[in-house]
Amino acid sequence: MQNKIILVTTDSFGTGNDPALGENVMETYFTVLKQQTDLPAAIFFMNRGVYCLTEQSLCSLHLKEIEEKGVKVFGCKTCVDHYNVENELAAGEISGMAHFVELSAQYEVITIA
Template sequence: MGEVQTVDCRGLSCPQPVLETRKALEESVASQLRILVDNITSRENVKRFASSQGLGVQVREMGADEFELLLERVQDTASPENKPTESQSSPVEQESLNGKNVVYVGNDCMGRGDDELGRKLIRGFLRTLIDVAPVPWKIIFINAGVKLTTLDEEAVEAISVLADRGVEILSCGTCLEHFGLVDRLKVGRVTNMFEVIESLNGATKVISPD
């Protein structure tokens, strides 16, 4: 086993564990990184980030809400014939070649004035996205918007159809924790502020129904 560097991210809030992990990857020559976190959201965020960087990931539970992630640098052994080509891309990926549209949802209502009306409007907006081409590259749910991926059955139904079509559905982990909804996520996956900013920076267009 080569050199192992430990990065203690316990006590850090989103997106600091991911940022500290990225910093260690850039600055360290160690073959392995040992990342310590103290909540499930950070565990999943660091794990997903590491996988996106082509790292091997092993997770060990150390105690109540404490986790160790062992990240290992691995070589890219994929042969050219095994790498995805444009013809192998999903429909949403092919559409995204001409434009990566991100829908940014910051509330469980659309517009201001009457919340009941606003909830009807946001459900209608999500249902309409299904029939509009191209479908979005990603839909990001922030603040009270995460209630649409957890509590609102009508919204969940529409969002699930979009997910089945290849749209990436992301719900803010800090927001889910704030509203006590981490265990009630029904569609998509948890994200963090680092990934949110990267998605917005990489978008051709950002659409907000607020």
């Protein structure tokens, strides 16, 4: 995973009739990811994915731990501004699309949509 970045474009993993299930699956994903020894170089959140970085999401707790292990966690500035969540961020740092383009040129991108 060290040669990969994860792009998260939603706050719910998968689609279905129950959004709470998708949020639970997303939290489980980050719970399992943080337990791995081989972690990605970075995780970049766009669109509704930026909600995972907020205090409202249990994902933010796991993402803080992932950051402590050296993984860079970023939230798209345009998306953070659009959803007006800058003051609610509990994990990650704000970054721009140019930074994501740089990362995607250097690393393989795994997308969670």
